[in-house]
Amino acid sequence: MLDLLIRGGRVVTAAGVGEWDIGVQGEKIVAVAGPGTISAEGGRTIDATGKIVAPGGIEAHAHIGFGGVAAARNPISRNNAGPAEQSLAALWGGTTTVVDFAGMPEDSDLLPAMHNHLSGWKDKAYTDYTAHAILRGTATPNAIGQIKDLIAAGFPSIKVFTTSLLPPTPDRPSMKMDMGRLEAIMTETAKHGGVVAVHSEDDEIVQYNYARALEQGRMDWWNMHLVHSNLSEDLSFRRVIRVAEKTGAATYFVHTSAKEGVNAIAEARSKGLPVYGETLNTYCSFNVDNYKEYDGMKYHTYPSVKFEDDRRRLWDGLIRGDLSFMATDSIVTSYADKVAGRTILDVTGGNIGIEVRMGITYKEGVVDQGMSLERYAAITSTNVAKVLGFYPRKGVIAVGSDADITVIDPSIKKKLEMRDLHISDYSSWTGREVAGWPTTVILRGKVMIDHRTLVGKPTDGKLIPRKVPSEVLKGPWR
Numbered sequence: 001m002l003d004l005l006i007r008g009g010r011v012v013t014a015a016g017v018g019e020w021d022i023g024v025q026g027e028k029i030v031a032v033a034g035p036g037t038i039s040a041e042g043g044r045t046i047d048a049t050g051k052i053v054a055p056g057g058i059e060a061h062a063h064i065g066f067g068g069v070a071a072a073r074n075p076i077s078r079n080n081a082g083p084a085e086q087s088l089a090a091l092w093g094g095t096t097t098v099v100d101f102a103g104m105p106e107d108s109d110l111l112p113a114m115h116n117h118l119s120g121w122k123d124k125a126y127t128d129y130t131a132h133a134i135l136r137g138t139a140t141p142n143a144i145g146q147i148k149d150l151i152a153a154g155f156p157s158i159k160v161f162t163t164s165l166l167p168p169t170p171d172r173p174s175m176k177m178d179m180g181r182l183e184a185i186m187t188e189t190a191k192h193g194g195v196v197a198v199h200s201e202d203d204e205i206v207q208y209n210y211a212r213a214l215e216q217g218r219m220d221w222w223n224m225h226l227v228h229s230n231l232s233e234d235l236s237f238r239r240v241i242r243v244a245e246k247t248g249a250a251t252y253f254v255h256t257s258a259k260e261g262v263n264a265i266a267e268a269r270s271k272g273l274p275v276y277g278e279t280l281n282t283y284c285s286f287n288v289d290n291y292k293e294y295d296g297m298k299y300h301t302y303p304s305v306k307f308e309d310d311r312r313r314l315w316d317g318l319i320r321g322d323l324s325f326m327a328t329d330s331i332v333t334s335y336a337d338k339v340a341g342r343t344i345l346d347v348t349g350g351n352i353g354i355e356v357r358m359g360i361t362y363k364e365g366v367v368d369q370g371m372s373l374e375r376y377a378a379i380t381s382t383n384v385a386k387v388l389g390f391y392p393r394k395g396v397i398a399v400g401s402d403a404d405i406t407v408i409d410p411s412i413k414k415k416l417e418m419r420d421l422h423i424s425d426y427s428s429w430t431g432r433e434v435a436g437w438p439t440t441v442i443l444r445g446k447v448m449i450d451h452r453t454l455v456g457k458p459t460d461g462k463l464i465p466r467k468v469p470s471e472v473l474k475g476p477w478r
């Protein structure tokens with residue numbers, strides 16, 4: 001007996017796009033079959049005629065705020081919305097799983113710190129969730145030796161920074177990882193089957209560019225791309241790839257922003273290295289001209305928005321397969337908080353795009369550029385599931401997988417307004433035309449958003465353990 005039948009839609013599966021009916025029992029997909037061949041047998045039927053039925057979105061890069069000590073230490077996360085608000089926005093936008101970040105202690109046990117962080121999600125999750133473990137530049141050999149415990153417990157993605165991101169003054173904890181620790185972390189992560197997520201920028205270039213901008217008085221936020229420059233991404237990606245090659249570590253570049261970054265990833269993949277690239281919707285929708293708007297700091301997240309030819313190369317990389325997925329670098333603050341910083345020293349990072357990610361990627365990728373629906377599902381869900389270890393439980397509409405499903409209505413055509421959204425009090429995308437938007441969202445068989453009505457609860461999401469498939473670790477799994 002089925003609990004749910006989704007019939008009549010254009011379904012995006014691993015075997016292609018077609019008209020199939022989907023049968024759901026409990027939390028799982030139990031049938032994907034030709035139209036009219038399975039009956040609901042007393043369960044509920046959702047008519048998806050004229051709609052696109054895609055795997056529920058997976059957000060690979062979200063910073064979830066919990067307030068308290070963490071927020072006080074980190075200016076970027078001050079006033080950042082917590083899991084209830086961010087997962088609800090994600091859900092409304094068709095995303096059913098969110099990957100957060102958990103800061104690790106420099107020299108005490110890592111796994112308790114991860115669980116402590118994730119306890120903040122309990123009963124506040126409208127989506128499923130997990131987190132990457134962030135190791136700081138001060139991580140000790142003892143801490144690095146505990147990476148295996150994280151991986152064994154279902155947390156196989158370790159995040160590092162190769163830059164301190166901000167200038168050394170005012171005094172704050174540095175994120176920058178030296179190459180020695182990077183080698184040790186990559187060695188350890190590769191040995192135990194994990195993936196190293198790298199915020200990759202050349203710290204020497206970034207710090208010199210800050211110093212030069214200070215000296216020349218070019219302090220306005222719209223100079224950020226000249227500080228966090230194309231050359232910085234070029235050099236740093238290539239250096240990190242060399243360490244990855246020597247250690248055998250699967251490597252995931254977060255927020256690729258420049259054509260040089262895409263090219264470095266493409267070259268590594270052409271050599272058969274397990275290298276994967278993420279980009280962000282703010283980098284794909286906007287460029288340095290947008291920075292010059294009176295409130296153009298709202299587009300900023302680190303490293304920076306780049307030039308138009310970079311933006312085009314990011315899309316090209318997503319469509320052709322050099323880049324693996326589209327994330328957001330989610331931080332959700334009020335408009336007042338986001339535009340409070342006006343210089344390269346105090347502008348706020350993070351991007352408000354978690355709710356619009358699936359809808360805007362559909363419009364700007366599929367509708368405007370003819371990206372296939374298969375590729376759309378890959379960059380918004382399937383590839384994230386593979387690289388971060390949810391696959392095949394998540395990221396795919398197939399028998400045996402979690403019934404995480406997003407129904408997109410391609411007939412919704414309008415200018416995006418705040419009243420369409422459920423997040424904070426601003427969006428960088430209001431005023432943009434959309435053509436197609438998620439209307440019904442299902443999490444592990446439970447209808448959470450039902451024809452644009454919320455029926456899900458913050459107790460519905462749960463922590464999902466992960467294991468990275470060997471295909472991801474061995475070479476570029478497209």
Ligand SMILES: [Zn+2]
Nearest residue numbers: 061063329330
């Ligand atoms: Zn980030």
